Amino acid sequence: QVHLQESGPGLVKPSETLSLICTVSGDSVSNKNYYWSWIRQPPGKGLEWLGYIFHTGDSNYNPSLKRRVAMSLDTSKNQFSLKLTSMTAADTAVYYCARDRVRGVLRVFDIWGQGTVVSVSS
Amino acid sequence: DIQMTQSPSSLSASVGDRVTITCQANQDISTYLNWYQQKPGKAPRLLIHDAFNVEVGVPSRFSGSGSGTHFTFTISSLQPEDIATYYCQQYDSLPRFTFGPGTKVEIK
Numbered sequence: 520q521v522h523l524q525e526s527g528p529g530l531v532k533p534s535e536t537l538s539l540i541c542t543v544s545g546d547s548v549s550n551k552n553y554y555w556s557w558i559r560q561p562p563g564k565g566l567e568w569l570g571y572i573f574h575t576g577d578s579n580y581n582p583s584l585k586r587r588v589a590m591s592l593d594t595s596k597n598q599f600s601l602k603l604t605s606m607t608a609a610d611t612a613v614y615y616c617a618r619d620r621v622r623g624v625l626r627v628f629d630i631w632g633q634g635t636v637v638s639v640s641s
Numbered sequence: 642d643i644q645m646t647q648s649p650s651s652l653s654a655s656v657g658d659r660v661t662i663t664c665q666a667n668q669d670i671s672t673y674l675n676w677y678q679q680k681p682g683k684a685p686r687l688l689i690h691d692a693f694n695v696e697v698g699v700p701s702r703f704s705g706s707g708s709g710t711h712f713t714f715t716i717s718s719l720q721p722e723d724i725a726t727y728y729c730q731q732y733d734s735l736p737r738f739t740f741g742p743g744t745k746v747e748i749k
Contacts, residue, residue, distance in 0.1 A: 556738075566685065566728060568738035581737070615684055625691055626732050627675045631684035 521545035523616050523632035530638050531610075537603040541616030541632060548592050548599055549574045554619035555599045556628060557590065559612040567612075571619050572599055606639045613637075643668055643733055645741040653749045660716040662744045664729035669709050673732050676705055676714045679743075680725045688727075689714065716746075724748055 527539035541555070548555055556571040570580035572590040580588045589602045603610065614637055618630040644667045654660050664674065672692035677685040687696045689705035692712060702717045716723055729741040 565742050566730075566740040568740070579736070624734075625673070626736060626738075627687060627690040628677075628685070628730070628738075629687050629690075629696070631686070634684050 521618065521630050523618065523630060525614060525616050525632045525635040527614075527635055527637070529636055530640060531606045532641050533607055533639055535606055537601070537606050537610070537614075537637060539601045539614055539616075539635065539637075541599050541601075543597050543599070543618075546618070547594075548597055549594050552621055554621060554626075555590075555592070556617045556619045557601045558615045558617055558628070558631075559610075560615070560634075561609075561612045569601065569603075608639050611637065611639045642737070643670060643731055643739055645729055645731055645739055647729060647741040647744050649744060650742065651745040651747065653747045654719050655749045656719055656721060658719045660719050660723075660746060662714045662727055662729075662746075664707075664712040664714065664741050666710045666712075666731055670731045670733065672708045674705075674707070674712050675730045675732075676703075677728045677730060678723075678725045679728065685728065719746070719748070721748060 522544045524542045531537050554571040554573050557569040572578045578590050587604045592599045613634040615634045616632045617628040620627050620629045646665045674692045676689035679685040688699050688703050693705045704715045706713045726743045726745045728743045732738045
């Protein structure tokens, strides 16, 4: 059974950098059949895709985040991570990691972590 | 950018009712459309992929249809455990992923 678990600080100060880790069990982040994504949800609002990373290190980010976001993989620990710079109150959200299943051109987020709450406040 | 709309934004129905939610894209997305269920305080759960394929383990009362710009999600007989917010999600060729604003389903 595949399980994803987010970890990281629950509170970040404005202008600081958020660092989150997603630990994968039951699958490998090196599996060529999957990408690994981050998605967030502000309180009471909808879902926003932040970006994904592939086992090759290739990544693709939401243009709305411009140059604030970066993702990486640690295959030795079977983890992938998110860094989001210049945090503001608007970045307060539940952050989810998710497995992005690939079948040809077909894509879907089939497994999600439970989510981690991140608040931005001084 | 591809924008998604959903209607209604919320609905109230009785147990056993047929419930239908629509999702519309502002340009042709073929069948690159997925549906998720999110219960309060929980992560989203995949129900339908590629417009009409029911994910393994998902009850058969859930179904999807549509292609191009207009899509429909149906619960054939609403159950108390179906209380949740339902999101459509599209992906384009880049790919970029966009979620609809969600439809909150409640029991009358």
